[in-house]
Amino acid sequence: MHRNGCGFGTVGSRRANRTLVRMDTTEAPAVHVRGLRCTYGEHEAVRGVDLDAPRGELLAVLGTNGAGKTTTLEAMQGRRRPAGGRVRILGLDPVRQRRALAARIGVMLQDSALPAELTPAEFLALWSRLKRDRPTPGSMREQLTAVGLAHRRNVRIGRLSGGERRRLDLAVALTGAPELLFLDEPTSGLDPESRAATWELIRGLLRTGSTIVLTTHHLEEAEALADRLLILHEGTVAVAGTLSEIVTARRATIRYELVGAGPAVPESELVGRASVTPERGVRLVEIRTPDLTRDLGTLLRWAETQRSQLHRLHSSEATLAEIFHEISTTHVSEEATTS
Numbered sequence: 001m002h003r004n005g006c007g008f009g010t011v012g013s014r015r016a017n018r019t020l021v022r023m024d025t026t027e028a029p030a031v032h033v034r035g036l037r038c039t040y041g042e043h044e045a046v047r048g049v050d051l052d053a054p055r056g057e058l059l060a061v062l063g064t065n066g067a068g069k070t071t072t073l074e075a076m077q078g079r080r081r082p083a084g085g086r087v088r089i090l091g092l093d094p095v096r097q098r099r100a101l102a103a104r105i106g107v108m109l110q111d112s113a114l115p116a117e118l119t120p121a122e123f124l125a126l127w128s129r130l131k132r133d134r135p136t137p138g139s140m141r142e143q144l145t146a147v148g149l150a151h152r153r154n155v156r157i158g159r160l161s162g163g164e165r166r167r168l169d170l171a172v173a174l175t176g177a178p179e180l181l182f183l184d185e186p187t188s189g190l191d192p193e194s195r196a197a198t199w200e201l202i203r204g205l206l207r208t209g210s211t212i213v214l215t216t217h218h219l220e221e222a223e224a225l226a227d228r229l230l231i232l233h234e235g236t237v238a239v240a241g242t243l244s245e246i247v248t249a250r251r252a253t254i255r256y257e258l259v260g261a262g263p264a265v266p267e268s269e270l271v272g273r274a275s276v277t278p279e280r281g282v283r284l285v286e287i288r289t290p291d292l293t294r295d296l297g298t299l300l301r302w303a304e305t306q307r308s309q310l311h312r313l314h315s316s317e318a319t320l321a322e323i324f325h326e327i328s329t330t331h332v333s334e335e336a337t338t339s
């Protein structure tokens, strides 16, 4: 994966990242989850989730609203006791060994309630003491510079904008140079510049060996940053893998336009997978294919024998947006009851 570019302020750099991240070369995955189940009363919000986040990689957890992303993250952070399954974080049980893990993980919550009366500098000092970290004024300033907030360090948190508070949340998560970061929608509410700078900071953290589990509603964020993706839907894993594994496992699409009358597709199994839409004097043809090379060959041979002109012929793999849409319009519970 290509990780390059510029970051926030003057320290979106190797110097900042060297001090913000602690390396760990142990081979076991940083996050290992099998058969995770979480319930709220009668409601089973997470239903048998498996996932792994190898060390030094970024796992993006995507999903529809209410899919169980935050609940899964909470179980991984030891903030929610699972109803079933096995969770290991840096080799430890996050519920039973929560104290031992606390200094080694950093958490950026979706809705953190930072004290409005304190300044970012004061809060980071307090938080460092709670994490038993020994910050120097220089290291705290570096942390704030890394998220583009050095100039706001002495302003009360209550006076910061929503985006600035979000960036302070990220600085808080970085306290103590954690090996593993959980970032719950880290760029929600950020302007495009701040989002780009946050992406660059995240890339810098990955370059220096940090492991990151991130939830996001922005598909382009997952595409830009993730080594692996997981899409949750209705409490279960709909798809998981690298972006190219996920995309190549889905059907590609062949599209072309036809002028004039006559058949629009070859007389083959392609007929059942084609849709033909009349538009502005032409017919737009779209064929979904599990085997692009084979079906494109069939189509081109047919066009040659028919002497048909296929205009604007092109093919494309499924996009993450299409895959996400397909997943989000499927009801797991309906499938389970009708199959």
Ligand SMILES: Nc1ncnc2c1ncn2[C@@H]1O[C@H](COP(=O)(O)OP(=O)(O)OP(=O)(O)O)[C@@H](O)[C@H]1O
Pocket: 040, 043, 045, 063, 064, 065, 066, 067, 068, 069, 070, 071, 072
């Ligand atoms: N405290 C709670 N009590 C009861 N049900 C809850 C509670 N928290 C979450 N749920 C339910 O559990 C399911 C999963 O919620 P969760 O917040 O984990 O989803 P999510 O994927 O993070 O959603 P979003 O993208 O909307 O933040 C949802 O159906 C939600 O309504």
